[in-house]
Amino acid sequence: MNLLKQLRRGHTSDTIFAVIALLFGLSILVIMGGIIVQLWLQSSEARSEFGWSFLWSAAWSPPNDEYGALTFIYGTLVTAFMAVVLAGPVGVGIAAYLVEIAPVRVNQIVGFIVELLAAIPSIVYGLWGFFTLAPFLGDWVVPPLQAVLGWTPLFSGTFFGPTVFTSGIVLAIMILPTVAAVSRDVIRAVPRDQREGMLALGATRWEMFRYAVLPYAGSGVLGAIILGLGRAAGETMAVTFIIGNVPQLFYSLFDQGATLASIIAGQFPEAGGILLSVLIELGMVLFIITILINISARFMVALLSKRPTGGVRA
C-alpha cells in the first residue's frame, strides 16, 4: 500500500528536488519584484517633492534643488531613435544577406563577427567614440553633411566632437548585432514554400524577398528593430562618455545633451540627499520606458511564431 502510494507520488527526493528547482525559478520573480519595489521606495522623497510634474519639467538646478526629467527623457528618445534609424535598415540588410545570399561558410564567419561586435564592452565603445570616432566625424562626415543639410536646425551649429550626433552613431553600431541577429532568426523562420512559390512564379530574388519574405516576417523584423531601440535607450557607459552630460533641450544633433542613463552614471557618485532620490526616480522612468519597449518588441517577434507554417499565408 505504502509502496503504491510512493510510486504514484514518485520519490520524496523528487519532490524535494522539484521544490528546490521551483525556488530558484521563483528567484527571478523575486529579483524583478525587488527591483520595482526598491526603485519605488528609494524614489519616494523625489516623488513626494515634485509629483507628476517631474515628468514634464525641464528644470535641473542642483543649487536650488529643482529637478525634472524632461531633458533626459528627450535625450534618451532622440539618441535611441537616431541609433535605430541608422542601424535598422543596415541590420535588416545584414539579416537578408545572411539568410538569402551568403553561403554557409560565409554565414558562420559573418555571424561570428557580428557576435564579436556585441561582445565588446560598452565602455570601450565610449573610449573609441570619444577619442577616435568623434574627430573622424568632425573631419570627414560633418563638413559634407553641413554643406547639404546645414540649413536645417537638426544639423546647425559647430560640431566639436563628443555630442549627441556621435552618441547616436556609436549607439547604432552597438545595437547593430541585436537587430541583425534577431531579424536573421525571424527571416530564417519564414517557410521555404513562401520563397519557392514566389520564385516559381518567375520572381527575382529581390522580388521574392520583398513580396514573399518581408510581409511574412514583417512584425518580427519590426520587433527586432524595437528591441534595438530598447537596448539603445538603456545603454549607459558609451553615452555617458560621449554625450557631454549637459542637461538641455538641444535642437541640433551637434549639441551636447544627456540621457536618463548617462545622468545617473555621471551624477551618482557625488549625489546625496534629494538628488540621490531624484536619480533613482530617473532610473524608474528609464526602467518603465525600456520595459514597455521590450515587451512590445517581444510581442511582435512572438506574433510571427504563431503564423501557420504551411505554404499558405493566413
Next chain:
Amino acid sequence: MSNLLQTSSRYRRRKFVDRAMTVLAYACTMLAIVPLAWIIIYVIIKGLGAWDVQFFTQLPQLFGDGGGVRNGIVGTLEIVGLATLMGVPVGVMAGIYLAEYGDNRLGSLIRFMADTLTGVPSIVVGLFAFGVVVAATGGFSAFAGAVSLAILMIPVITRTTEEIVRLVPNSIREASLGLGVSRWKTIMRVVVPTALSGILTGVLLAVARVAGETAPLILTILGTNFPISRNLFNGPSTTLSLQIYQLGRQPSPQVVEVAWGAALLLVLMVLGISIAARLIFKGQGISARG
C-alpha cells in the same frame, strides 16, 4: 515584336533592381565589419603602447606617467569570480526548472520575466544593488558589485540552460526513468551531463557579458586608485572597466594611455571568453542531439 521588346526591357530593369539590392545587402554586411575592425585595431595599437611592466604591477597615478592597473586586474577577477559563484547556480537551476517543470502558467511567467530582466538596463540593476546592498550595509563594496553582476548574469544563463536542456532528447530521459532511476537523478546525472557543454557555453557568454559591465559598478563599488579593499563586504574596489571610464576622462595623455591599455586587456579577456565559449560548443554541442 514590340511586346517582346517591352518585356525584355522590363526584365532587364527587374534584373537590375535585383542586382542593386544584392549589392546593397553586401554593403550592409561590410558596414558592420568596418567598425569592428576599426575598434579592435585601434585598441590594439593604442593599448599595446601602454603595456609595460609597470602597467601590470603598479597602481594608477593621475599625474606623471599614469602608473598601472594592478588593482583593477585583481578587482575584475575578484568581482567577476564572486558574481559567477552567485549567479551560475541560480541561473542553471532556474533554467532546469523551466525546461523540466516549466510547462505551465508559472513557467511562462518566469520565462517572460527572465526575458524582461534581460532587457532591463544594467544601470537600473546597479540602482537596485545600491539599494539592497550599499544602502543597507552602509558602504560601497566588492560584494555589492558582484550582486549587480550576478543579477545581470542570471536571466541569460537561465534562458540558455533552458534551451539546451530542452534539446536533450526525451528518449534519453525515458531510458533512464525506465530503469527505475528517480526523476531528479535522471535530471542531474543524465540530462544535465548530456547538455553540459551547452550550459557551459551559456555560462561563459554570460561571464563575458558582465566582465565588461561598468555602469552598475559605478553605483556599487565606486572605484579607487588605491589598493582595493581586502574586505569583500566593505570598502571601495575597482575593475578594469571602471578604470577605463575614470582614467579615460583625465586630462593627462599619459593617464589616458593607461586607460587604452586597460581597454586592450579587457577586450582580450572578453573576446577570449566568448571565443572559448563557441569552441566548447562546437566541439561537444552536438552531443545534445541524440
